[in-house]
Every structure is written in C-alpha cells, then in structure tokens.
Amino acid sequence: MSQPLRLGIAGLGTVGVGVVRIIRKNAALLSARTGREITISAVSARSKSKDRGVPLTSYAWEDDPVALATRDDVDVFVELMGGSDGPAKAATEAALAAGKHVITANKAMLALHGQALAETAEAAGLSLRYEAAVAGGIPVVKALTEGLAANEITRVMGVMNGSCNYILTRMEDSGLNYQDIFAEADGLGYLEADPQLDVGGIDAAHKLAILSSIAFGTRVDFDGIELEGIERISIEDITAAADMGYKIKLLGVAQMTGRGLEQRMQPCLVPATSPLGQLQGGTNMVVLEGTSVEQVVLRGPGAGEGPTASAVMADVCDIARGFALPVFGQPANTLAEAKRATSQLPAPYYLRMGLVDKPGALAKIASVLGDAGVSIDRMRQYGHADTAAPVLIVTHKATRASIDTALEAMEGTGVLASRPVALRIEEL
C-alpha cells in the first residue's frame, strides 16, 4: 500500500462535516478501493469552538485557510468555504503555489476564475477537481470529462439548482405564491446567504458555464449566458402551466451551433410527464448529448451533506488513485474563446400579461404579435375583480427575437397593466 493521502479541509459547514464523516466511517472501504489510506491532517473554519457533531480534535486546527493550504502535511487542499473571491480564492492559489492538489465545491470561483486557476494548476502538474460544484451528488463532471470523452458534445441541458426547483414544486403543491414559499425556503436554510444567487439563476448559471467549457472546449463564459431567474413566476403561471400539461422549471441549455455557443438559464415550460417535468424538490437532472452516445440523462440529489460530500470524496479517490487530467478536460491553454450566439431556434412561448380593462385591448395585443410574425395557438382571458384583466397566450413556434420585438411593441400600446412574462416551452 502506498503512502496515505493527507487532506486539509477548509470550511466545516454541511459539506465539510459530511466529508469528515465519510472519511471516519468508510476508512476501510476507501483504502480497499484506492489502495491508500485517506487521512485528514488539518481543518479550518470560522469558529473553532462550534460543536459540529463530529470529533475534530485529532486534526490540527488552522484559523487561516492559507496557512492550512500550505502545510507540509497536506497533499490535497479541500476548499469548501465558498465565495468566488476572498479567502477561498486566496487559499486555492496558495495551495497551488505550494504544490498541493485542490478539490473544491465552489462553482462561483470556477465560473469566474476557472481559466486562470486551471492554467496555474496545469502548469504545476497539479489536479484541480470540482465534482461537487455541479449537480451535487451526480457524477456529471466525470461523465462529461471521462465517460463521454470520445464524443463531440452537441448539447448540455439541466435543472441544476435544487432551491429553485424546491420553490417551484412547493408553489404548485401548496398553491401559495412565490413570496410565501421563498420565505419558507429561506427559513429552512435552503437558500444561499445571498438568495439572489439561487432565485436569480446565478448559481445554476455558474454550473452551466462550467459544463459548457468541458463540453465544447471553450473558456468558461459565465457572462455569455442569457440569464433569467424565477422571481417573476407567479402561482398563476404555475397553475396555468399545469392546466396545459406543463411544469415550470429553471432550465439551463448550452449548445454549440454554426453561429457560436448558445447558453441560457431561464424558467421554461416542460411537459409535466417528461423526466424533467417530474423532477421534485431538490433533485437535479442533467442531459448530455453527443454525436456517438446520443443522449445520456443523469438524475440525483443536487445538494445536501451526504450527496455533496460523496462528490468531494470521488475527487479525493481519483487523486488517491493517481488519476490526473486537465481541469476542463483538455489543457486550459488550448480552450478556445467562446463565440457567443443567441438562440434562433423557434419554440412555442407562454405569455402572461395584465391588460387594462378597455375595449380593444386584447385586439391590440393580438395585432402586435401578428406584426412581429408571432401567431397565436391558444389564448385565455380570465374573469377579474380588479382593473387588470389577466391574459394567457400560447404562441406557435417563434424565435426569441420575434417574441422580444412583440414584447417591446406591446409597451407602446398603452394597454398593458403589467410587464408581460414570457416563458419558452421546451418540448423535451
């Protein structure tokens, strides 16, 4: 048996504690499978005195994650603090400079600084691994970088933010509005410290940007994602979608086209009976499409102590086994600059708006849609007690550009009581 692989763990929140638990409980299994003992040399977190439910006294304590990352008795620095910059980035850079492998669950850091960190790691012949950063317990980074390595990847899609999916499925189950369920999720600790990261779609977009880079051999381009959160989804949207046989999901899609790389993270309507439509609560799903493999779909828990720690530990096992590969699947200095493209593929759209209660209001909207080349498949106007008449429209297939043209023209009609919601309908 080889030398033990010695970890230094920075961050003892849910995931950090989960990693400690697995190492203590599955020591025999881990060494049987990797041929090495996996040990923890030192840990670091904000509060030394907090009771975290696992014994930590046998590990050295460091207040400073940079000091932890550079200790002589640490082979692998495990970064579980989070935050795109600050201590996480400083300690990761220090670890790489000191010749340590790095494992991180930090999608924000990778989405914003992945290219530089990858170049640094690869120049030093070190691993920088991040299975836990994308889709929790689902081994999707491995599936994409290794399992489908012989494929030209054509499309990556997924529901990758469990908190948003929790909110959307809870709204439907309870019939309560967005604000109520948002407050509930926040109270249960399901949301990031800055909830906008979740409900604004930013966290999911970080993950999509990382998968895009691996899939298409392009530099991570978070800013190139067409991004829309779930804050404007109302219970009326969810009910109307359900009436038509759809569910609303925050769906990410990245695909390489002749015009460039399309990346979007937006709430969409998907058929209720489709695998994506059936996703409940915090479950994630990622769809990978390649020229040879056709389509592979992966489903599993997107967060939580056990699943996320399982993913961190998969990276630990790979390093223990001596596996080394470029951070994004091919050398970072060979990744191309992504050429951004917006989707031109027509799709049906769901539109919801409030119209002022005047004769001819609906006719004006219909006419504006017609002028933009958008034809109406179905339309409903609901009875209403207040002055705004709720109207739902499902269009025939239209490009996003023509929908945007129509939405803009609607603003000039003077009949809108509120800004319309426009959601793409994905027939998966």
Add this chain to the structure above:
Amino acid sequence: MSQPLRLGIAGLGTVGVGVVRIIRKNAALLSARTGREITISAVSARSKSKDRGVPLTSYAWEDDPVALATRDDVDVFVELMGGSDGPAKAATEAALAAGKHVITANKAMLALHGQALAETAEAAGLSLRYEAAVAGGIPVVKALTEGLAANEITRVMGVMNGSCNYILTRMEDSGLNYQDIFAEADGLGYLEADPQLDVGGIDAAHKLAILSSIAFGTRVDFDGIELEGIERISIEDITAAADMGYKIKLLGVAQMTGRGLEQRMQPCLVPATSPLGQLQGGTNMVVLEGTSVEQVVLRGPGAGEGPTASAVMADVCDIARGFALPVFGQPANTLAEAKRATSQLPAPYYLRMGLVDKPGALAKIASVLGDAGVSIDRMRQYGHADTAAPVLIVTHKATRASIDTALEAMEGTGVLASRPVALRIEEL
C-alpha cells in the same frame, strides 16, 4: 505529447466499426482530451473481404485474434467478438500474458470468468476495462467504480436489456402477442444469435452480476441470480398491468442485506408514470443507491453502434490518460465470496392464471392463497369463450416464499388450466 496509444481491434461488427469510425472522425478531439494520439495498428474479424463501410486498408489484418492480441505494435487489445469462451477468452488471456491492456464489451465473459481474468490482469499491472459491457452508452461502470467510490452501495437496480424492453413496449403499442413481436425483433436483428440470452434475461443478468461485484466488493456470482425471462409475458398481462397503471419491465435488483447478497432479474410491474415505467424501446436505466449519495439514476441507449462505441472509447481515453484501477474497483484478490440470500422483503404480487370452468374453482384458489398467508387486494375474472377462465389477482404485500407456497398448493387443487404467472409489483 506522449507516444501514440496503439489499438488492436478484434471483432468488426456494429461496435467494432463504430470504434473505427470514432477514431477516424474524432482524432483531433481525442488527442486534445487525452494528450496522446489514438491509433489502430491492426484489426481482426471473421471475413476480411466483407465491406463494412469504413476504410480498413491502412490497418494490418490478422485472421487470428490471438495473433492480433500479441502484436508488438499493439498496446491495448480491444475485444469485440463476444462469447463467454472460445476466441474471445483465448485472445484476452493471450493479450494479458503479452502485457497488453484489454478493453472488452463482453459481459458473458466477465460474468463467467471475470474473477480469473481480473486476477491475471492485476497481477501483471494491466487494465481490463469493460464500460461497454453494461448498459451500452451509459457510463455506469465509471459512475459506480469512481463517481460513487466513497459510498457504501446499498442497492443497484436497472433495466439493462434493450431487446426485452423493445419487445415489451412494442407488445403494448401494437397489441400483438409475444410470439409476433419476438419474430419482429429477431427479423430486425435486435436479438443475440442465441435469442435466449436476451429474452431469458441471461444477458441482463450478466450485467447485473458485474455491477453487483463492483457495488458490494464480492466476486461475480452470476449463478446466484434469481433469473426469470420474459417469455411467459402475454399481451393479456401487459393489458391488465396497463389497466391498473403499471408497465411490465425486466428489472434487475441487487442489494446487500444482513442475510447476504440478493440478486434477481425478473419481469416486474412498475408504476407507468415512474421513470422506469416510462422507459421506451432500447433505452436502459440504472439506479445506484449509496449511503451518502442517496440515489443516482442514469438513463441512456443500451445498445447500438454509436453508444456502445462511445463506451469502448471512454475506456480507451482512460488508458491513454494513464488511469489505472482494479477491474472491479478493489483488488480482485480482496473480493469476498458472495453469500447468497433470497429476498424476504414483502411486495404486492400480480398473479394471472387460467381456471377450469367449474363451480368453486375461484374459491379454491382464494383459499389456497389465504392458507399461505397471502391476502387478496383486487381480483378480476374475465368473460371467456374457451374452457379456461382467465383470472387476475393483485395481492397485498407478501413474501416471495409465501407466493411460492401458494403457487405450489394451487397445482394440487386440480382447478388450474395453465401454470400461473406471478410478477412482483415494485412501487418505485
């Protein structure tokens, strides 16, 4: 860039041709991702003259796969001939003896000789990889050996024979009986040369036996699988199941219990709206459950040129990248002998039988079930033109042992017109 990785490919059927195609088409991608050129030195198949739709003249030809496997210019022997013994095994053994890594899609060989081959490979420090042997394009071997390596695996389940699933879904779609659709599938080339391998559940059981070994650290124990094929499933079963909201799937389940390892591959009823129930045609699905990750589900094409070649090439990429791990995830000489156990977990059962048209026949069956401790949830007797009355029974939860007791006692009642069909109902 390192030296090229040179392959020798034995077997140029669908999968072999697919591998050649990927290597020719994706050469740049493969070397970008693995850091090495992937080349083919030599190929071997039964007929040299057959036109296979890919140019083969730049590769050396060997009539004898053993000669191919031991060539000096071959680093990796790719075995795509099939058959548990004969040339496939001889050439695999010859390759390992000559110091070559081996990649195979041969589940039969691994299920029957995996232990000995693994010991040989590991003693020589060679890789023996087989992603393509289980669930076609789905990277499930990688997910289990690597992605979930830190988990104690508790259960593995799956629909892993596309041909059986094709037959069952086509029966439902067409309303035709088993014999008709079997003939159709055979005519389309969807079945193995010995169709019993497919419809008898043997092929799927080979795959389950391999996954069990990885999951539970036990030696492959194909003979320990409770095995039942789909030959006795009639269109009446499919229709009756559909009426009750179920689909019939050939489902494999392996789980470690306090009593030992349970492995079964049997047709079951699963809820029609469940992910397993929704599987169409040749699509496979594998469910992996572990103590940390909870549940991960993988879905994708279970066969076909592109998907299977994708899986073979994933192994090629791993070897090119220098990844090495034990054949079944931990050293073969540390795998425990599986202690066999039969399932004692109660489940509802679906029973179908023909009863002779005599007064009291149904009462006798009901009484026999009661005596065995099996209580009836629902029962239907259909109108009938001939002498046997078709009866369907759905039981409350019962153990397989009590169902078997009841089935045996029914034989003695003299009221059975045909041997009953008993299918477990899995509430997934």
